[in-house]
Structure formats: C-alpha cells, structure tokens
Amino acid sequence: MSKNVLLSFKGNKQIDTEIKLTGSKSECNRALIISALSKGLVSVDNLSVAADTVTLNGILSGLKTDNSQLQTVDVGPAGTAMRFLTAYLAIQNGDFLLTGTERMKQRPIGILAEAIKSIGGNITYLENDGFPPLQISGPLKQTSSKVKIKGDISSQYISALLMIASSLPLGLTLEIEGELTSKPYVDMTLAMLEQVGIRNDWNENTITIEPQSFKTAKLYVEPDWSAASYWYAIAALSDEAEIFLPGLNGYSLQGDSKITEIMANFGITSQFKNGGVYLKKEPKKVERKIFDLKECPDLAQTIVVVCAALGHDATFTGLETLKIKETNRVLALKTELAKIGVKFIEKNLSYKLDCSGLHFPEKITISTYEDHRMAMAFAPLALKINTVEIEEKQVVEKSYPYFWDDLEKAGFTVVSI
Ligand SMILES: O=C(O)C1=C[C@@H](OP(=O)(O)O)[C@@H](O)[C@H](O)C1
Numbered sequence: 001m002s003k004n005v006l007l008s009f010k011g012n013k014q015i016d017t018e019i020k021l022t023g024s025k026s027e028c029n030r031a032l033i034i035s036a037l038s039k040g041l042v043s044v045d046n047l048s049v050a051a052d053t054v055t056l057n058g059i060l061s062g063l064k065t066d067n068s069q070l071q072t073v074d075v076g077p078a079g080t081a082m083r084f085l086t087a088y089l090a091i092q093n094g095d096f097l098l099t100g101t102e103r104m105k106q107r108p109i110g111i112l113a114e115a116i117k118s119i120g121g122n123i124t125y126l127e128n129d130g131f132p133p134l135q136i137s138g139p140l141k142q143t144s145s146k147v148k149i150k151g152d153i154s155s156q157y158i159s160a161l162l163m164i165a166s167s168l169p170l171g172l173t174l175e176i177e178g179e180l181t182s183k184p185y186v187d188m189t190l191a192m193l194e195q196v197g198i199r200n201d202w203n204e205n206t207i208t209i210e211p212q213s214f215k216t217a218k219l220y221v222e223p224d225w226s227a228a229s230y231w232y233a234i235a236a237l238s239d240e241a242e243i244f245l246p247g248l249n250g251y252s253l254q255g256d257s258k259i260t261e262i263m264a265n266f267g268i269t270s271q272f273k274n275g276g277v278y279l280k281k282e283p284k285k286v287e288r289k290i291f292d293l294k295e296c297p298d299l300a301q302t303i304v305v306v307c308a309a310l311g312h313d314a315t316f317t318g319l320e321t322l323k324i325k326e327t328n329r330v331l332a333l334k335t336e337l338a339k340i341g342v343k344f345i346e347k348n349l350s351y352k353l354d355c356s357g358l359h360f361p362e363k364i365t366i367s368t369y370e371d372h373r374m375a376m377a378f379a380p381l382a383l384k385i386n387t388v389e390i391e392e393k394q395v396v397e398k399s400y401p402y403f404w405d406d407l408e409k410a411g412f413t414v415v416s417i
Pocket residue numbers: 025026027080153154155156159181182185297298321
C-alpha cells in the first residue's frame with residue numbers, strides 16, 4: 001500500500017478550476033448530535049464525507065441505550081466526536097467506554113468531564129486523570145443547573161454542554177471563566193440550536209439554556225471553509241489563479257470563512273456569485289504584519305505556510321490552543337518550515353516568522369504527524385518547489401478525503417509511492 005504522495009506542478013503556475021468541497025465537519029458533527037438528541041425530529045442535509053463525521057455517524061447509529069453491558073466507543077482522532085460524545089453519553093441510559101487514538105489520550109478532557117460531574121454526571125478516567133479514555137455511566141441525574149467552565153483551552157467543551165442543555169431537566173447556566181477561545185464555534189453551536197427551536201440567553205460571560213423541546217427541522221450543512229483555505233493558499237502561491245468553489249456563501253456559520261478577509265491581504269479576491277465563491281489572484285504586495293488567529297485556529301497552518309513561502313516575516317498571535325490539537329502544531333510547523341530555511345520563533349505568546357534563510361530545494365519531504373492540516377497546508381509548496389513529498393497521505397481523510405484527487409483536477413501531478 002502506498003503511503004506517501006509526490007506532488008509537482010509542471011509548466012506555468014496557472015490554476016483555473018472548479019472544486020466542490022465536502023460539508024463542514026464542525027457543522028456536521030453538531031448536526032448529528034442534535035439530530036440524535038431530537039430523536040428523529042431534526043434531519044441533516046449534505047452530510048460530509050470527512051472521516052470524523054463518518055465515524056460519529058456510525059457511532060450514533062450503532063449505540064444501544066437500553067442494555068447494561070459496557071459498550072466501547074472509539075472516536076479515533078476526532079476531537080469534536082470525543083468532546084460532544086462525552087456530554088451526549090452522560091445523559092444516555094448505559095455504560096460506555098469512550099476512547100480514541102493514542103494522540104486523543106493526550107488531548108485534555110478534564111475541564112468538560114469535571115463540569116459534567118459537577119451537575120451529577122458519572123465519569124471516571126480510566127488511564128490518566130483529565131484525559132481519555134473515559135468510563136461514562138448514564139443517565140445523569142441532574143443535581144444542579146449551574147456550571148463554571150474555563151474558556152481558554154477548547155471551545156468544544158462549551159459546545160458539548162450547550163447541545164445537551166435543553167435536554168436536561170433543569171437546563172444549564174454556563175459561566176465561562178477566562179477568555180473564550182475559538183468563539184465562532186460557540187456561535188455556530190448556538191445558531192444551529194436556534195435553527196431547531198432551542199433558544200439561549202448570552203449575557204456577558206454567562207450562557208443560559210432552559211429545558212426545551214426540539215422542533216421538526218432540517219439542518220443544511222455548508223461546504224467546509226477550512227478546506228477552502230487550502231485553495232486560497234494555492235491561489236496565493238500561484239502566478240495566476242481563478243478558482244470556483246460552489247456552495248460557499250458570504251454569510252457562513254463557520255469562523256474560518258474569515259479566510260476571505262485574510263487572503264485579501266495576499267491579493268486574493270473573493271467574489272460571491274452563481275451560488276459559490278470565485279477566487280482570483282491580483283498582484284499585490286503583502287503589507288499586513290500581524291495575524292491574530294484566536295477565532296480561527298484551524299487556519300493557522302495554512303496562513304503560516306503561505307507567509308513563509310512568500311518570504312513574508314509576519315507575526316502570529318492566538319495560537320495557544322495549537323499545542324493540543326491533532327499534534328503539537330507549533331512544533332510541527334517549526335520542524336517542517338526549517339526544511340525551507342524559515343524559522344518560527346515563539347516569543348511572549350506570539351510567534352514570528354524569520355524568512356531570511358528562505359530557500360527552495362529541488363525536493364522536500366514533509367512529515368505530517370497524524371495531522372491532516374500539516375499535509376494540506378504544505379501541499380501548495382509544490383507551486384514553488386519541484387517535488388514535494390507528503391508523508392502519510394491518508395491523514396487528509398479526517399476532514400477532506402478527496403484532497404489529492406482535487407489537486408490533480410487543478411493541474412498538480414500527484415503520484416502515490
Ligand atoms: O467546535 C468545533 O467544531 C471545533 C473547534 C475548534 O477547536 P477548539 O475549540 O479546541 O479550538 C477547532 O480547532 C476544531 O477543528 C473544530
């Protein structure tokens with residue numbers, strides 16, 4: 001079985017293509033949990049082919065909630081599935097062993113588990129305190145409706161609680177402590193809940209959801225803006241580009257739609273028409289020096305690699321959560337950028353690129369550290385370097401399984417080895 005992929009782009013670096021992106025895994029994984037909680041009242045349209053969504057869908061449709069045997073639930077590398085299921089399983093009738101990959105066992109869950117325990121949930125850490133795997137014994141007998149929760153580690157803990165809130169006998173009042181990271185994802189959760197009839201009250205740092213019933217509704221999932229970011233990167237590193245991404249609108253629930261604004265700095269225009277977005281490359285000198293990515297952490301690798309490849313010494317803030325994602329993304333970026341002579345330097349909570357040593361070798365090999373975004377963020381370098389080898393090509397399955405096929409469609413030569 002081939003494991004790696006060799007990428008190159010022959011001739012002029014001109015891209016003219018149309019790419020149909022799969023649905024957002026963030027929207028899908030919320031829609032699946034909401035649909036399960038609604039007991040069939042809510043249906044989902046445009047389900048994603050992202051592995052994280054396929055996994056969660058499979059788990060939810062195979063769960064038995066009427067027996068006393070311990071059921072093992074394995075989410076693999078899917079962070080949202082791990083966090084959302086921790087809350088969802090806590091209110092189901094059953095005994096569950098919730099686990100994932102070795103990396104998942106290093107991604108913290110204590111803040112969420114302790115919050116659920118504080119309102120009556122029964123959760124035990126089976127290996128290390130504060131980390132998966134978990135044993136969850138439901139259903140939770142609610143003892144309180146008030147929860148304090150730290151907001152600066154992962155917004156997914158908050159989304160997980162908000163989704164089960166209306167199904168709890170006493171509802172929930174969440175007091176968010178500290179700064180809220182990845183806020184657009186909490187907005188997405190609340191907006192999707194509103195679409196299915198669940199109201200909320202967000203006052204300063206406190207969100208309240210009363211016990212309520214779901215209404216019959218269909219949740220339509222938009223294409224994935226995080227996936228779109230790789231097409232913006234390709235446009236930015238090309239000589240000429242015109243790319244149409246159907247299904248994306250100017251108004252999106254996904255915070256990563258901010259890529260349009262960010263990439264405008266690199267001369268990439270976004271025109272919304274014919275039911276999608278047209279990206280076009282215009283000549284432009286990049287001037288913006290600071291990028292704050294606290295609201296869109298999944299764009300970090302895309303933007304950092306584009307700046308590095310353009311030799312643009314930018315500074316990045318809001319990257320605190322990157323160390324606990326699919327891999328330590330800060331370390332992974334540092335290691336891989338060194339292969340083109342670029343330094344990624346950590347200083348007082350910000351990160352600075354030093355591109356003074358930038359060079360493009362004939363060939364580079366990029367390690368991906370079980371992180372889909374490492375593979376997809378570095379792939380556009382094939383517009384600057386003769387051959388880019390990306391290791392462990394299957395990592396892209398997590399959010400964008402057809403990524404390599406789409407690159408081929410756009411004119412890249414893609415050879416599996
Ligand atoms: O809620 C979500 O769908 C997500 C929230 C973000 O995580 P954090 O809140 O942990 O930053 C993001 O990085 C992840 O890919 C998806």
